[in-house]
Amino acid sequence: MQTVLIDTDIAIDYLRGIPDARNLIYPLWDNNAAYLSILSVYELYAGIKDNEEEDTENFIQACNVEPVTTEIAKKAGELYRKFRGQGITLTSLDCLINASAIIRGHKIATRNKDHYPNKEVLLTMGLHKKE
DSSP states (O other): OOOOEHHHHHHHHHOOOOHHHHHHHHHHHHHOOOOEEEEHHHHHHHTTGGGGHHHHHHHHHHHHHOOHHHHHHHHHHHHHHHHHTTTTOHHHHHHHHHHHHHHTOOOEEEEEEGOOOSSGOOOOSSOOOOO
């Protein structure tokens, strides 16, 4: 099964009980194919409410957490420069998540498709807009 890097928006959807996110993530967990960038861990904790900590921690523990390495940081810098040269400005976090997917061979599950201009890294099924 293809490994999938779950972007923060999909993690939040899962934690809020959105069916599409749960339907996507459960099979990934069953096949040990769910990955979460350490940067998404940061983003989840940056927006967490006191009553959400246990569910958030359980979610994180159920995923394989992908660290940022020197190789990933270098690739992220290359991506930032490449897309900036095309007039597309991306955040550092999105470039690092994108680079993690490229280096590690993951697809990215996200609804924020504009954050990842190289569409070949995107998971193309199972995600819809939130209701």
